[in-house]
Amino acid sequence: MTPGSTASAAAEGGAGIPRADLERFRDFFYRATGIFFDDGKELVVTRCLKDRMQATGHADFLSYFQFLRFRDDGAEFDRLVSGLTVNETYFYREDYQFRCLVESVLPEVMDRKRPGEPVRIWSIPCSTGEEPYSIAIQLLEAWPRVDTVEVEIHASDIDVAAVERAREGLYGAYAVRNLEARVLARYFNRTHAGKYRIHQALRGSIDFRAGNLVDPSLPNGLPSFDVIFCRNMLIYFDDRSRRLAAQNLYDVLAPGGFVFLGHAESMSRITSLFEARRFPAAFAYQKPEGAQ
Amino acid sequence: MPLSPPRGPGEPPEAPDPATLRHWLEADNPARRRMAARHLAGTPEASPCLAARLQVEERPEVREALLAALICQDDGVAADALLGCLRSPEVSLRNGAVEALQQMPEAFAVHGPSLLADPDPQIRQRAVEVMRDLRHPGVPGWLLAVLPTETDPNVCVAVVDALAEVGDAGACPYLEALMERFPGEPVVALAAGEALHRLEGWE
Numbered sequence: 001m002t003p004g005s006t007a008s009a010a011a012e013g014g015a016g017i018p019r020a021d022l023e024r025f026r027d028f029f030y031r032a033t034g035i036f037f038d039d040g041k042e043l044v045v046t047r048c049l050k051d052r053m054q055a056t057g058h059a060d061f062l063s064y065f066q067f068l069r070f071r072d073d074g075a076e077f078d079r080l081v082s083g084l085t086v087n088e089t090y091f092y093r094e095d096y097q098f099r100c101l102v103e104s105v106l107p108e109v110m111d112r113k114r115p116g117e118p119v120r121i122w123s124i125p126c127s128t129g130e131e132p133y134s135i136a137i138q139l140l141e142a143w144p145r146v147d148t149v150e151v152e153i154h155a156s157d158i159d160v161a162a163v164e165r166a167r168e169g170l171y172g173a174y175a176v177r178n179l180e181a182r183v184l185a186r187y188f189n190r191t192h193a194g195k196y197r198i199h200q201a202l203r204g205s206i207d208f209r210a211g212n213l214v215d216p217s218l219p220n221g222l223p224s225f226d227v228i229f230c231r232n233m234l235i236y237f238d239d240r241s242r243r244l245a246a247q248n249l250y251d252v253l254a255p256g257g258f259v260f261l262g263h264a265e266s267m268s269r270i271t272s273l274f275e276a277r278r279f280p281a282a283f284a285y286q287k288p289e290g291a292q
Numbered sequence: 293m294p295l296s297p298p299r300g301p302g303e304p305p306e307a308p309d310p311a312t313l314r315h316w317l318e319a320d321n322p323a324r325r326r327m328a329a330r331h332l333a334g335t336p337e338a339s340p341c342l343a344a345r346l347q348v349e350e351r352p353e354v355r356e357a358l359l360a361a362l363i364c365q366d367d368g369v370a371a372d373a374l375l376g377c378l379r380s381p382e383v384s385l386r387n388g389a390v391e392a393l394q395q396m397p398e399a400f401a402v403h404g405p406s407l408l409a410d411p412d413p414q415i416r417q418r419a420v421e422v423m424r425d426l427r428h429p430g431v432p433g434w435l436l437a438v439l440p441t442e443t444d445p446n447v448c449v450a451v452v453d454a455l456a457e458v459g460d461a462g463a464c465p466y467l468e469a470l471m472e473r474f475p476g477e478p479v480v481a482l483a484a485g486e487a488l489h490r491l492e493g494w495e
Contacts, residue, residue, distance in 0.1 A: 020490045024457055031425055062460065069458065070429040118296065136295055150296045205295035240395045243360050247330065250353065272384070273353055291353060292323040 017046050021061050025049065028069070029084070032077070032239075037084075048083040052076070074238050081236055089127045091134050091171075092178040094231065097260045098138040100282035101227060105258050106143060109226045112256055112289070118150040122225045122252070124213055125233050126155035129166025130175055132206050133198055135229065137179075137187055154225070156211030167208045169198030213245045224254040232262035234270070246271040256289035307331045314341045322351040329354060333361035343373030346385075355385070359392045371399035375407065378418045390421050397428035405434045413444035420450040424457070432458050439466045445474055449483045456487035463491055 022045065026037050037045050049061065056076060058064035068076060092098065109119060123132040132155035139146045157163050176184060176196050188196040213233065228249060234242050249259055250273050259274065260282070261267060267274045267285040274285035308316070308331070316328035329345070332338040342365065346358045362370040374396075377389035393400045400422060407419035416438075423431045435451050436459070442448050448470060455463050467484040474480040 024490060027457055070427060070431075072427075139295065146295070152296050202295075239391075240363055243363065243395070247357060247360050250356075251326075251330070271356055273356055292321070 017049060017061050021065070022046065025061075025065060028065075029080075045084065048080065052080055052083060055079075077238070078236060089130045090175045090178060091130050091137075093130065093134070094263060095134070095138075095178070097229070097231075097282045097284075098134060099142070100279045100284065101135070101260075102138060102143045103281060104279035105227060105284060106145075108256070109258075110145065110149065113149075116150070118152050119227075120152045120154065120223055120225045120254075122228045123153065123155040124211060124228065124230055125157045125159075126163070126166055126208065127157055127159075128162050128171075128175075129155065129169060129198075129206075129208070130171070131155070131229055131231070132166070132208075133169065133187075133202065136202055136205060137183060140187075141183065152207070152223075153205065154207045154209075154223075156209055156213075158210065158212045160210045163208050163210050167203065169203045171196045171198075213248055214241045215248075222252050224257075225252055226254050226257045228253060228257070228259045230259055230261060232265070234261065234265050242270050246273070250274070250287060250291075253287040255287060255291045257287050259285045259287075261285065310335050310338065314338070317341055317345045322354050325349070325351070326354045326357045329357035329361045333364040339365045339367055339369035339373075343369055346373060346377065352384070355388065359388050363392050363395050366396050366399055368399060368402060371396055372403060375400075375403060378407070378415055378422075379412075386418065390418060393422045394425045397426050400426060401428055401430055405430070408434060408438045413447050416442070416444065416447045417450050420447065420454055424450075424454040432460070432463070435459070436463055436466055439470055445477045445480050448474065448480055452480070452483040452487050456483075456490050459487070459491055461491055464488055467491070 022042065025045070029037070049064070053059070053061065053064045056064060056067065058067060068080070106119065113119070121135060123135060126132050132153050136153055139151060155163075155166060157166070170191070171188075172195055176188070184196065187199055187202055189199065191197055213230065214237065230245075230249060234245060237245060246267065250271070253259065258277070259267065268276060274287060277284050277286050307313075310332065313328040313332050313335075316324045317332070319325050319328070325345070329342060332342060339362065342358055342361050346355065346362065349355045349358055359374075362374060371393065374389040374393050377385050380386050380389070393404065404419060404422060408416055410416050410419070420435070423434060432455070435455050439448070439451055439455075442451065452467065452470070455467070467488050471481050471484045
C-alpha cells in the first residue's frame with residue numbers, strides 16, 4: 001500500500017463512505033441502540049449502509065442519513081438494525097447465561113421461595129423454541145434441585161408460526177451443533193429426514209403461546225416470573241417500545257426476580273428500575289427485592 | 293419428567309374504569325398508583341392527572357410508569373408537564389423528562405424550542421440535550437439559530453456537539469464565528485474545531 005492510498009483509506013471507510021460520516025453514523029446508532037461498532041466492523045457497517053441506501057433510493061450517505069434521522073417513521077431504522085445485528089438462534093446460544101442461571105440465580109431465587117412454591121421461568125422471544133428447550137435441558141443436566149422443585153417454563157413469541165414450530169420441536173443439524181452427542185441422544189429422536197425432534201415429554205413441559213412484550217395489557221393474567229430470558233429483542237425496538245417492554249418486564253417479575261438480556265443489550269440505558277448484578281458467569285438485571 | 297407442564301395464563305382481570313384509575317393515582321399503595329398510571333396510558337383526558345401526579349410522585353417505579361404513560365399520551369399537556377420537569381431540582385426527574393421528551397418530537401416542537409431563549413442557561417442546555425436525540429427536521433435550524441447570540445459557553449458547547457451530528461456544511465460559518473466570539477474559551481474552540489472537522493464537505 002502506498003502512502004497515498006493509506007491517506008485515502010484514512011479519509012474513507014472501507015467501501016467509499018467517508019470515515020467522518022461513518023463516525024457520525026456510529027455515534028447516532030450507538031445512542032439509538034446502545035450498540036457500538038468498533039473499527040473492525042467498518043466494512044460490515046459500510047456494506048449494510050450501502051444496501052439500505054440502494055434499497056431506499058438514496059444516492060449518497062448524507063441524503064440517506066437525513067432521511068433516517070428526520071423523515072423515517074421507524075421502519076427503515078428497524079431494517080437497518082436487522083441488517084446490522086445477527087438474528088439467528090440455536091441451542092445453547094450464549095450458554096454462559098444458562099450456567100449463570102443454575103449456578104448463581106436459582107440459588108438466590110430458592111432462598112426466597114416458600115416450600116412447594118414453583119419456580120417460574122419465561123423465555124420471550126422464544127422464536128422456534130431453541131432457548132426454552134435449552135433452559136429445560138440445562139436444568140435437567142445441571143441443577144441438583146430439579147427433581148425436588150416444581151419448575152414452570154413459559155415461552156412466548158410474537159410470531160405465531162414460530163411458536164407453532166417451537167411446539168413441534170423439530171430441528172436441523174445447525175440448530176443443535178452446540179449440543180454434545182450424549183445430550184442429543186438423551187433429549188432428541190433422530191428422524192428419517194436426518195432432523196432432530198425433542199422428546200415428547202420435554203415438549204409437553206413447556207407452555208408455548210403467542211405473546212408480544214410491548215402489549216400494554218401484557219401483565220394482566222400472567223403469573224409472576226422468577227427469571228426472564230429476553231435476549232436480542234430490545235435492540236430491535238424503538239425507544240418508546242423499549243421503555244414499554246421494560247415496564248412490562250418489571251411488572252411480570254416477582255420481587256427479586258432476574259432478567260437476562262442479550263450481550264449487546266443494556267437495561268440501564270432504558271430504565272433505572274433494575275439493579276445490574278454481576279455473577280461469575282454472566283450479567284443479569286434484578287428487580288429490587290423490596291419492590292411491590 | 294421433573295419439569296411441570298405449566299398452567300397457561302389465567303383470564304386477564306378487567307381493568308377498572310378511568311374514574312377509578314384516576315382515584316388510584318393518589319392511593320397510598322405505590323403498586324396501585326403504578327397500575328393506575330399504566331392503565332391510564334392512552335386514555336383520552338388522562339394527561340392532566342398523570343402530569344399532576346408526576347410533579348409529586350417520589351417512588352421511582354411509579355414515576356417510570358407515569359413517564360411512559362405521558363409519552364403514550366403524546367399531547368400538549370403531557371409535553372408541557374415534562375418541559376416543566378426540566379426545571380426540577382431533582383436529577384432523576386429531569387433526566388426522565390429529557391428522555392421522555394426525546395420520544396415526543398411533534399409535541400416537543402410546539403413549545404420546546406422556546407426554551408433555547410430561557411433566561412436560565414441550565415434550562416437552555418437541557419433543551420439542547422433533548423434536541424440532540426430528537427427525531428424532528430427542525431432540530432438543525434433551531435440549533436443554528438441560537439449560535440450567533442448564545443452567551444453561555446457551556447450552552448454553546450452543547451449546541452456545537454449536537455450540530456456535529458445533525459448539522460451539515462452550512463453550519464461551518466456559524467462555528468467559525470463562534471470560535472472568534474469566544475477566544476478565551478479553549479473548550480469552545482475544541483468543540484467547534486471537532487465539529488468543523490466532521491461537517492466540512494457536508495452540503
